[in-house]
Amino acid sequence: MLDILHHGGASGVTGSCHQLVLDREHSLLIDCGLFQGEDAARDSFEQLTVEFDVSPLKALIITHVHIDHIGRLPYLLAAGFSGPILCSIPSARLLPLVIEDALKIGFTRNARLIEQFQAQLERQLVPLPYGQWHTVVDASGMTTRVKLKRAGHILGSSYVEVSHQGARGEKERVVFSGDLGAPYAPLLPAPQSPYGCDQLVLESTYGDRRHPDRRARRATLKAAIEQALENGGTVMVPAFSIGRTQELLYELETIIHQARGPQGRRWRALEIIVDSPLAARFTQVYRELKPYWDAEAQRRLRGGRHPLSFDNLYTVESHAEHEQTVEYLARNGRPAVVIAASGMCAGGRIMNYLKAMLSDARHQVLFVGYQGAGTPGRDIQAYGPRGGWVEIDGERIDIKAGVITLSGYSAHADQEDLLNFVKRMRRWPCRIRLVHGEREARVALARELKALYRRKGREVEVINAT
Numbered sequence: 001m002l003d004i005l006h007h008g009g010a011s012g013v014t015g016s017c018h019q020l021v022l023d024r025e026h027s028l029l030i031d032c033g034l035f036q037g038e039d040a041a042r043d044s045f046e047q048l049t050v051e052f053d054v055s056p057l058k059a060l061i062i063t064h065v066h067i068d069h070i071g072r073l074p075y076l077l078a079a080g081f082s083g084p085i086l087c088s089i090p091s092a093r094l095l096p097l098v099i100e101d102a103l104k105i106g107f108t109r110n111a112r113l114i115e116q117f118q119a120q121l122e123r124q125l126v127p128l129p130y131g132q133w134h135t136v137v138d139a140s141g142m143t144t145r146v147k148l149k150r151a152g153h154i155l156g157s158s159y160v161e162v163s164h165q166g167a168r169g170e171k172e173r174v175v176f177s178g179d180l181g182a183p184y185a186p187l188l189p190a191p192q193s194p195y196g197c198d199q200l201v202l203e204s205t206y207g208d209r210r211h212p213d214r215r216a217r218r219a220t221l222k223a224a225i226e227q228a229l230e231n232g233g234t235v236m237v238p239a240f241s242i243g244r245t246q247e248l249l250y251e252l253e254t255i256i257h258q259a260r261g262p263q264g265r266r267w268r269a270l271e272i273i274v275d276s277p278l279a280a281r282f283t284q285v286y287r288e289l290k291p292y293w294d295a296e297a298q299r300r301l302r303g304g305r306h307p308l309s310f311d312n313l314y315t316v317e318s319h320a321e322h323e324q325t326v327e328y329l330a331r332n333g334r335p336a337v338v339i340a341a342s343g344m345c346a347g348g349r350i351m352n353y354l355k356a357m358l359s360d361a362r363h364q365v366l367f368v369g370y371q372g373a374g375t376p377g378r379d380i381q382a383y384g385p386r387g388g389w390v391e392i393d394g395e396r397i398d399i400k401a402g403v404i405t406l407s408g409y410s411a412h413a414d415q416e417d418l419l420n421f422v423k424r425m426r427r428w429p430c431r432i433r434l435v436h437g438e439r440e441a442r443v444a445l446a447r448e449l450k451a452l453y454r455r456k457g458r459e460v461e462v463i464n465a466t
């Protein structure tokens with residue numbers, strides 16, 4: 001079977017980067033992500049520079065535009081990679097925005113360099129329609145094609161099917177799951193399993209968990225916010241600029257649309273603030289990518305609703321405006337929902353809200369996404385409900401605000417969804433490599449996968465990095 005090298009994302013949830021080795025001179029790279037949280041705590045410089053040989057790379061395939069899947073792209077280009085960069089059409093629209101932001105944060109603030117880099121990216125970018133084969137290698141007697149399919153994780157997200165025929169006629173199908181979404185995700189159709197493969201590289205973020213409250217999550221979200229309305233406080237939602245923010249807006253529009261009576265009036269008066277110029281730009285692009293929304297969202301559009309731009313939605317742009325908003329909400333008893341990055345409370349504007357409001361019991365922190373080990377988000381989630389504290393910028397802050405975690409909003413498949421991804425293939429893979437999960441998650445998923453194969457009397461080799 002074809003060899004796969006992992007340059008990140010094998011033993012942690014961030015830094016995804018996998019190399020499919022076709023032969024000595026030909027390889028494909030799937031994702032080139034940045035390490036974050038605990039995964040980044042080691043020698044960070046070594047993790048940033050791309051240390052592997054880029055000369056055999058014939059193409060880079062991007063599964064989706066989250067920073068832990070594309071953040072090392074500037075370093076890859078700096079290391080001399082000049083081949084095609086393949087991704088879905090919506091990803092190609094979103095990618096320049098994410099990259100511009102990533103460059104400003106970690107690489108350079110030099111406008112000319114950023115422009116040059118974006119121009120180079122533009123030249124190498126090859127947007128692919130979903131479901132169509134595209135030949136990436138046709139040389140030395142071998143043919144290798146790739147196809148993208150919807151992964152339901154964020155808009156534009158894909159899993160990758162690779163069809164390879166070697167020089168001696170040997171054939172192999174490899175599937176890279178990227179990050180798989182959960183069914184019932186707002187805006188996104190659920191992922192459909194591929195027909196089959198020989199080798200599967202499978203994410204395992206929630207390999208040890210099931211999302212229990214997926215169907216009830218809208219009610220839970222509503223209840224959490226109504227509690228804040230009652231307290232006269234702010235609901236702080238740390239969210240990734242891309243994906244989660246738009247899904248939340250979509251859900252909030254639903255609740256506002258359905259709310260009736262006195263509670264309905266309060267909902268319609270509630271200010272919903274997106275404090276992130278980047279998230280606002282993504283929301284704009286999300287609106288332009290309507291054709292890629294799921295059937296339910298399409299129905300709402302036809303019904304004259306605007307799921308991502310409603311009346312009481314405000315965007316905070318400048319830094320001055322941001323500071324004013326923090327101060328205003330911390331002092332004032334006016335209920336509001338604030339959505340700000342970063343999703344794991346590891347920097348970004350959410351930090352100023354947390355510093356100003358965590359120690360005030362009127363407010364609430366609402367987690368809707370995965371909190372990586374070693375991030376302040378994980379600490380708030382773990383110690384907040386026990387009346388603990390968290391350290392932010394060297395300052396110890398007691399957590400008096402309410403802390404709520406809504407697991408049903410995870411953009412990731414849970415254990416059952418991951419097993420279903422395999423189960424629903426007509427031809428099951430005989431080798432599965434588990435990536436993109438913390439150790440316990442991978443161990444639990446490996447156990448379940450082996451049990452699944454055993455029940456069907458089939459053989460499988462599960463490779464689990466240690």
Ligand SMILES: [Zn+2]
Pocket residue numbers: 064066069153179
């Ligand atoms: Zn992701």
